[in-house]
Amino acid sequence: MSGIVLHLLRHGVTEAEGRLIGHTDAQPLAAGVAACVARGAGLAVEAVRSSDLARARVPAQQIATRLGLDADEDARWRELDFGSWDGMALDAIDAGALAAFQQVPARHVPPGGEAWPALVSRVSAALDAIDRPTLVLTHAGAMRAALTSLCAIDFPQLWNIALPHAALLSLRIWPGTPRVGQIIGLVT
Numbered sequence: 316m317s318g319i320v321l322h323l324l325r326h327g328v329t330e331a332e333g334r335l336i337g338h339t340d341a342q343p344l345a346a347g348v349a350a351c352v353a354r355g356a357g358l359a360v361e362a363v364r365s366s367d368l369a370r371a372r373v374p375a376q377q378i379a380t381r382l383g384l385d386a387d388e389d390a391r392w393r394e395l396d397f398g399s400w401d402g403m404a405l406d407a408i409d410a411g412a413l414a415a416f417q418q419v420p421a422r423h424v425p426p427g428g429e430a431w432p433a434l435v436s437r438v439s440a441a442l443d444a445i446d447r448p449t450l451v452l453t454h455a456g457a458m459r460a461a462l463t464s465l466c467a468i469d470f471p472q473l474w475n476i477a478l479p480h481a482a483l484l485s486l487r488i489w490p491g492t493p494r495v496g497q498i499i500g501l502v503t
Contacts, residue, residue, distance in 0.1 A: 318487040321442075321496070322358055322450045323458045325482045326370040327351045334404050336370075337397035337428070337456070343370040350481035351452065352377050354502065358450055360384070364441075365452035366392040375452035391441035394454035395420075398428025420470060431460075431470075439464040442494055458484055465496030479503050 327347020331339065351374035360382065365375030367388040379386035400408050415423040420431035438460035441451075455478040462468045462476065465488060478484070485500035 318489045318497075319445060320359075320448045320499070321445055321486045321488050322355075322360065323461060323484045323486070324351055324354055324374075324450060324452050325455050325458060325478050325480060325484075326366075326368075326452060327374060327480045329370045331402065334402055335397050335400050335408065337394040337401045338368070339402045340368050341370055343373050347480060348374045348377060352381070354481050354483050355450055355452075356381065358382075359448060360450045361447040362387070362445075362449040363452070364389050364392065364449060366390065366394070366454060366457070368393060368454075371452040371454065375450075378450065378452070389441055389444070391437045392451055392453040392457050395431070395434045395456040395460075396425075396429035398425040400425045400428065417474070418471065435460045435463050439494075442488070445488065446490075455482075458482075461486070461496075462498075465494060466498065476501070477503050 327350045328344050329341040329347060331341035355378035363375055363379040363384050363386045365371040365386055365388055367390045372388055375386040416425060424430045434456060438457050442464060458478055459473045483502040486496040487499050488494060488496040
């Protein structure tokens with residue numbers, strides 16, 4: 316079996332740049348939407364999905380329309396919930412707590428936020444629903460969680476993979492238990 320191609324596209328720039336935005340529904344900027352639409356143009360997919368947050372949902376809808384497809388929303392593709400840090404400027408967060416979280420997010424959860432293993436679990440469940448060539452408009456954390464689930468890459472190695480706004484990560488995935496994947500491209 317040749318596997319299924321899965322494209323994960325990070326949302327573009329938003330009105331909340333410079334802030335830690337997880338479940339905050341920051342609005343996308345026109346330039347961010349345009350960057351995603353350009354990146355998604357011409358992809359050979361049969362389905363378009365997105366996080367239910369506007370910064371991913373809006374470009375997904377535009378890409379899907381151009382491809383003659385519907386865009387389906389799935390909250391499992393949301394970013395990590397940063398709890399009380401959500402919406403804060405990075406320099407407003409306690410530097411020691413932020414560093415601990417970035418080094419070992421499974422043990423150092425943002426106050427009132429979501430643990431890294433919970434994000435990996437929900438993204439893994441979303442991956443189980445992929446059954447044909449698909450584009451998912453999502454967030455950097457969810458993309459890293461997919462890499463953990465499919466390719467067994469975890470922290471600190473995940474920080475070595477740059478995922479700027481409108482980054483396109485392409486994988487080939489094979490169904491089964493466990494589902495496995497192979498990185499076939501990264502465009503930043």
